[in-house]
Amino acid sequence: MSSDTHYAYAVSRVRAIERKMLDKQKFDRMIDAKTPEEALKVLTEAGYGFEDSEQGNVYDYERMLKEENKKVYALLQEIAPQPEMFDLFLILNDYHNIKVLLKGEFSGNLDEGLLLDFSLIPPGELKIKLQERKWDDLPPMMKEAIEETIETYNRTSDPQVIDLILDKAAYAHMLKQAEASKNQFLIKLVKIKIDLANINAFLRVKLLKKSWDYLDKVLLAGGTVDKKIFMQNLQSPLESFVNELSRTPYDKLCQEGLGSLQSSKGITHFEKLTDNFVMEYVRKARYITLGIEPLVAYLKAKETEIKNARIIMVGKINNISGEIIRERLREAYV
Amino acid sequence: MAVMRVNPTRMELTRLKKRLAVARRGHKLLKDKRDEMMKKFLELVRSNKELREKVEKMLMEAHASFLIARAVLSTEVLEEALMLPKESVSLEVSTENIMSVDVPVLDYKTKNNDSGDIFPYGFISTSGELDGAIATLSEVLPHMLELARKEKAAQLLAQEIEKTRRRVNALEYVMIPQLTETIKYITMKLDETERGNLTRLMKVKDMMLEQAHQFEAKLYQSDGA
Numbered sequence: 437m438s439s440d441t442h443y444a445y446a447v448s449r450v451r452a453i454e455r456k457m458l459d460k461q462k463f464d465r466m467i468d469a470k471t472p473e474e475a476l477k478v479l480t481e482a483g484y485g486f487e488d489s490e491q492g493n494v495y496d497y498e499r500m501l502k503e504e505n506k507k508v509y510a511l512l513q514e515i516a517p518q519p520e521m522f523d524l525f526l527i528l529n530d531y532h533n534i535k536v537l538l539k540g541e542f543s544g545n546l547d548e549g550l551l552l553d554f555s556l557i558p559p560g561e562l563k564i565k566l567q568e569r570k571w572d573d574l575p576p577m578m579k580e581a582i583e584e585t586i587e588t589y590n591r592t593s594d595p596q597v598i599d600l601i602l603d604k605a606a607y608a609h610m611l612k613q614a615e616a617s618k619n620q621f622l623i624k625l626v627k628i629k630i631d632l633a634n635i636n637a638f639l640r641v642k643l644l645k646k647s648w649d650y651l652d653k654v655l656l657a658g659g660t661v662d663k664k665i666f667m668q669n670l671q672s673p674l675e676s677f678v679n680e681l682s683r684t685p686y687d688k689l690c691q692e693g694l695g696s697l698q699s700s701k702g703i704t705h706f707e708k709l710t711d712n713f714v715m716e717y718v719r720k721a722r723y724i725t726l727g728i729e730p731l732v733a734y735l736k737a738k739e740t741e742i743k744n745a746r747i748i749m750v751g752k753i754n755n756i757s758g759e760i761i762r763e764r765l766r767e768a769y770v
Numbered sequence: 771m772a773v774m775r776v777n778p779t780r781m782e783l784t785r786l787k788k789r790l791a792v793a794r795r796g797h798k799l800l801k802d803k804r805d806e807m808m809k810k811f812l813e814l815v816r817s818n819k820e821l822r823e824k825v826e827k828m829l830m831e832a833h834a835s836f837l838i839a840r841a842v843l844s845t846e847v848l849e850e851a852l853m854l855p856k857e858s859v860s861l862e863v864s865t866e867n868i869m870s871v872d873v874p875v876l877d878y879k880t881k882n883n884d885s886g887d888i889f890p891y892g893f894i895s896t897s898g899e900l901d902g903a904i905a906t907l908s909e910v911l912p913h914m915l916e917l918a919r920k921e922k923a924a925q926l927l928a929q930e931i932e933k934t935r936r937r938v939n940a941l942e943y944v945m946i947p948q949l950t951e952t953i954k955y956i957t958m959k960l961d962e963t964e965r966g967n968l969t970r971l972m973k974v975k976d977m978m979l980e981q982a983h984q985f986e987a988k989l990y991q992s993d994g995a
Contacts (some may be wrong), residue, residue, distance in 0.1 A: 498845055527821075529864075530851060532895070539853040550846045595854035605896070637893040640901055654893050677906035698805025703898030704838065743842070764842065 442517035444728045449515050450734045452740045458482050458741050460768055467761050472752040479745055497749040503743050506554045508738045512731055521728055522614045524622060525735060529555040530562070530578070531606035537566050538585060538598055565686065578610065579727050581605030607633070611658045622719070623699065623731045628685075628717055631657035632710040638666045639693075639703060642674070660684065674698075688715050704764060715740055740766045774952045778959035785957065788887045790949040794963035797941040806933045808868050811927045817973040818920045826914050839899035851900065857881060857908070861915070872921035876915045 458466075462478055469475040476497060484504050484696075509526070513519040529552040540546025552557035565571050567626065571579050582713070584603045607630050613620040637654045651670055655663055661684060669677040674697065680692045689709050696705035722734035744765050751761040776782050840848055858881045865872040889901065889909045 502844070506917035528895075532847065534852065536846075536850050539850065543854050547849070547853075550849050552846055595856050596892065597889045598854070599851070600897070601889075603892040633894045636898070640893050640898050643898075644901065644905075656894065703901075707842070707897055707899075746844065747841040750837065754837055756837070760838075764838065 441726060443714045443731075446515040446517065450730055452739070453511075454734060456483055457737065458745070458768065463765060463768065466745075467758045467765075468750070469752065471513065472749065475503055475748060475752045484745070485519065493552055497746070497753075499614065501716060501749075502552075505739070505742055508735060512735060516695055516728070516731055518728070521619070521622070522731075522735070523556055524610055524617070524626070525680070526554065526556050527610050527613060528606055530557055531602050531609075533559050533583075534558075534566070534578070534585075535561055535598055535602050536581060537590070538582070538602075539595065542589060542595070542598075542693055556707070577605060577609045606655055607656045608658060619728060621727075622732065625714075625717065625732065626686070627658065627660050628714060630656045630683075631661050631686065632713060634659050634666065635681075636703075636710060637688070638670075638677075639697065640657075642670060643703065662688070675744045686713070699712060706766060708766055711740065711743070714724050715767050723747075737768075741768065744768070772948065774936045774948060776952060776956070783956045783960065786949055786953050790946065790953065793941055793945050793949060796947065800930075800934055800938045800941065803869060803936060804938055807871075807927060807931050809936065810868060810929060811924065811971060814920060814927065818917070818924055821913065821917050821920060822939045825917050826904055828910040828913065832903050832910065835898060835899050835903040835906065839897055839903055842897045844892050847901070850905070854890055856890035857888045859911070863978055868923065868927065868964065869930070870915060871923075871926050872962065873926055874919060876917055876919050877934045 446717070458478075458511065462482065466475040468479045479497070479500070509522065512522050516522065533551050533555055536550045546561075548559075551563075553559055555562075559566075565574065566582070566694070571582060573583070581602055581604075584605075585598050587595045588601060589595070591630055602688075611623070611626050611630065615627040634655050637656075638651065641651045641654060643716040648667055648670055651666060652663075655666055657663070661681065665677075665680045669680060674694055678694050681687060681690045693709050696709070697703065716734045718733040721729035724730060748761055748762050751758075752758075843851075858882075860879050862877040862879075864875045864877065866875045867873075869962070891900070918960060
């Protein structure tokens with residue numbers, strides 16, 4: 437990219453704040469904290485919290501984490517020379533909002549607290565559009581997905597189709613957006629996410645012993661692993677599935693995952709491995725000096741950090757042993 | 771024991787005797803009923819306890835996996851996933867008679883027959899931990915209904931036992947002694963009158979004999995004269 441030099445400011449700023457992120461020692465301190473308050477303190481020290489220096493209650497952690505997530509997007513959009521590049525990561529939130537709104541409409545009780553307000557289309561606007569069925573100015577992919585969802589739901593009244601159709605559309609939309617950016621790093625990142633989501637869904641479908649056409653409905657399109665591989669291996673033992681994937685980048689992941697699935701850890705550990713896989717991919721961005729990559733890496737790292745913080749806080753509040761919390765903690769970026 | 775306020779007549783006596791016979795029979799029957807109910811109740815309580823422990827254990831498991839799912843997913847995503855239920859359950863309540871107690875029988879039907887088809891969310895945005903929690907919850911439902919049925923049955927049975935016991939005691943310690951007492955009183959009273967009558971009759975007879983003698987004596991006197 438010729439515009440890489442535009443990123444000089446943004447990248448150096450991100451590099452600077454990266455240092456403030458929670459590392460392994462800080463997470464350890466949180467886990468070993470005696471009370472949830474102490475754990476929260478570590479978070480506040482790391483710059484979490486509300487803007488007006490409001491001292492958060494322990495049970496506010498959820499709001500605090502959401503706030504932090506918002507802050508990250510706001511910062512990136514402020515410093516990035518091409519803020520629209522980050523729209524890619526907001527798409528999932530938009531589809532989440534659509535799901536909430538549609539489900540609220542179908543069930544007749546909408547909880548607006550579930551809407552995420554850092555999205556491409558402000559949730560209030562989206563709500564009115566959906567209520568009045570005036571969605572012609574939405575992106576065409578989104579519009580089609582909404583229409584298909586409403587049509588299918590009215591036919592089957594199966595709430596699962598809402599998630600199935602919209603998840604598919606969300607990832608397709610993301611991929612399209614990534615391709616439009618022509619940035620190989622982003623395209624590959626989305627593809628990895630699709631593949632991992634597919635592998636994960638495959639394992640869950642397999643554990644639940646569902647049928648092929650069900651799997652077919654769940655799988656996302658556009659990944660690097662062919663749909664056929666999943667379909668063919670649904671009924672065969674897991675080992676053959678892992679063998680099929682041995683020539684893909686997911687070889688190691690699947691080997692390890694297989695081990696943990698066969699031991700008692702179940703799918704939990706596997707999900708952690710997938711998150712770590714993304715982290716590892718993103719970490720390559722450290723060696724890129726200029727470009728959007730370090731920014732994306734920061735975003736992903738921050739997301740992981742927030743996820744970790746949530747796991748610890750939930751664990752602390754509910755008195756879960758440190759070991760169980762550690763088992764689920766994702767690898768930190770720094 | 772107090773005696774009932776009744777007229778000490780022969781009619782009343784027969785009536786009371788009949789009542790006593792009925793009371794005795796009722797007492798015996800109720801006692802048998804109570805014993806049988808006790809037996810049933812103890813059985814029920816025992817199986818109830820087992821079931822409750824099982825249900826509680828399963829619920830704890832479900833809660834634990836829910837907690838973890840909640841830790842990994844954000845609140846919004848988790849609640850969105852569970853906003854619209856997929857499975858619906860219809861419950862039919864009928865009654866069954868155990869020892870004259872109407873205990874409820876719960877019969878439930880799920881809309882879907884496929885037990886793997888209970889997940890109302892997609893598999894892309896949610897975590898596998900949630901599957902476990904939902905599956906455990908759906909597994910625990912029939913047990914919970916069974917538990918509800920048993921607990922209600924035990925409750926109703928306990929009430930009925932209480933009532934029966936009170937009846938048995940009332941019969942044994944109040945009604946039956948009272949009746950026997952009254953019967954005794956009437957018999958005694960009747961015997962008393964009987965004896966009074968007898969004496970009176972004997973007296974009258976004596977007096978009549980006396981009169982008859984004197985009459986004869988007068989008759990002779992007048993004959994001789």
